[in-house]
Amino acid sequence: MPPQSTSTKMEEPKVEVVAESHVTQRKAANGDKSSTSDEVEGIKEWNPMDHILWMNVFWFVLLHVGALYGAYLSIFSASWKTFAFAVFTYKLSLFGITAGVHRLWSHRAYKARFPLRVFLAFCNSVSYQNSIFEWARDHRVHHKFTETDADPINSTRGFFFSHVGWLCCKKHPDVKRIGGKLDMSDILNDPVVYYQKKYYVPSVIVCFALIPTFIPWYFWGETLWNSYFIAVVLRYCFALNATWLVNSAAHMYGDRPYDRNIAPAENIVVSALALGEGYHNFHHTFPFDYSTSEWGYRINITTMILDFLSLFGLAYGFRQATPEMIKARMARTGQNGHEVVEEHEYM
Numbered sequence: 001m002p003p004q005s006t007s008t009k010m011e012e013p014k015v016e017v018v019a020e021s022h023v024t025q026r027k028a029a030n031g032d033k034s035s036t037s038d039e040v041e042g043i044k045e046w047n048p049m050d051h052i053l054w055m056n057v058f059w060f061v062l063l064h065v066g067a068l069y070g071a072y073l074s075i076f077s078a079s080w081k082t083f084a085f086a087v088f089t090y091k092l093s094l095f096g097i098t099a100g101v102h103r104l105w106s107h108r109a110y111k112a113r114f115p116l117r118v119f120l121a122f123c124n125s126v127s128y129q130n131s132i133f134e135w136a137r138d139h140r141v142h143h144k145f146t147e148t149d150a151d152p153i154n155s156t157r158g159f160f161f162s163h164v165g166w167l168c169c170k171k172h173p174d175v176k177r178i179g180g181k182l183d184m185s186d187i188l189n190d191p192v193v194y195y196q197k198k199y200y201v202p203s204v205i206v207c208f209a210l211i212p213t214f215i216p217w218y219f220w221g222e223t224l225w226n227s228y229f230i231a232v233v234l235r236y237c238f239a240l241n242a243t244w245l246v247n248s249a250a251h252m253y254g255d256r257p258y259d260r261n262i263a264p265a266e267n268i269v270v271s272a273l274a275l276g277e278g279y280h281n282f283h284h285t286f287p288f289d290y291s292t293s294e295w296g297y298r299i300n301i302t303t304m305i306l307d308f309l310s311l312f313g314l315a316y317g318f319r320q321a322t323p324e325m326i327k328a329r330m331a332r333t334g335q336n337g338h339e340v341v342e343e344h345e346y347m
C-alpha cells in the first residue's frame, strides 16, 4: 500500500486490501522521473491517449471558446453589474467545493447543521463539478493513493493530465476498481447528499444555469444572452480552472515544509484563486484539518467564512492539527528552512 501520512489514517475511508496488488507505488514526488508507477508494475499498455473521450474534449474546447466570448461581452457589451455578479457566483460555487464537498463531506474536518448543509449542496450544484457523492469518492481515492495509478488525477502523468486531461479520458482501471470499493456509507447517510445525488441533473439545470442567467436579466435588465455567457459560461470556465489548479499546480510548484516526500506543495497563487485550497502540502499531511493550513485567515476565505458561521452554531466541531503535531511532523519529514509557527494563533 502506498505510504500515507500518519494523520491520514485517522478518519480516512477504508479500502479493501484486495486492491493492493495492483495499486502501484507512489512515485518519489521530488523529481524522480525514473520510476513512474506504470514502470513499477509494468503496466505499460495503459496510456491515457488510447482512452480519450472525444465528446468531453469537444465540450471542454467549446466551453473555453464560449468563455472567451463571455470575456469579450463583459468588456464590450454587458453591464459591470453582470460581471460583478459572475465573480460573486464564481466564489459562491467554489465555496460549495471548498467548504462543502471538500472539507465537510470528503474529509469530515468539521460538522455542519442541516441548513448549512443544504446551502452547501446548493452551492455545489451551482458549481457543476459532479455530485457531492462522486466528487467526494474521487477525492478520497486521490488522498488514499496520491500519485499512483489509482489516483484519478495522478500528477506524475504531467500538468495537463492532472489539470484537465483526466476528465478527457477514461479512468485507469485501478481508479474504477478502488473507487468502487470505498466505503461511502457515511456520505450517503446524509439525506442532503442522498437527495442531491438523486436529483443532480435538475438541480444543476436550475442552480448552475437558470438562476445565474435570470438574476441579471430580472434585476438590472441585462440581456439573457450576456447573462448566460458571462454568469454561466465564463464563470464556470474560470471556476473549473481554479479548482483544477489544485490538482495540477499545487501538486507541482511550491514548498514542501511538512512532508518533502510527497508531491503536493504550498502554492499561494492557487490559494488565492481557490478560496484557500492551495496549502496542499499541509493538506495532504493533515487532511483532517478544517482550515487546510496552519496560517489561519491568510489567503483562506473559506476558513474565514466557516469561523464566521460557527458564531451562529451552523458550523462546529472543527478539527485541527495541533502546533505540537505540526512541529513534530516538520522535524521528521519537512523541508529545511521553513518558518515554524511558535504560537498557533490566528490573525
Ligand SMILES: [Zn+2]
Residues within 6 Å of the ligand: 102, 106, 107, 139, 143, 283, 287
Ligand atoms: Zn483533500
Ligand SMILES: [Zn+2]
Residues within 6 Å of the ligand: 142, 246, 247, 251, 264, 280, 284
Ligand atoms: Zn491533492
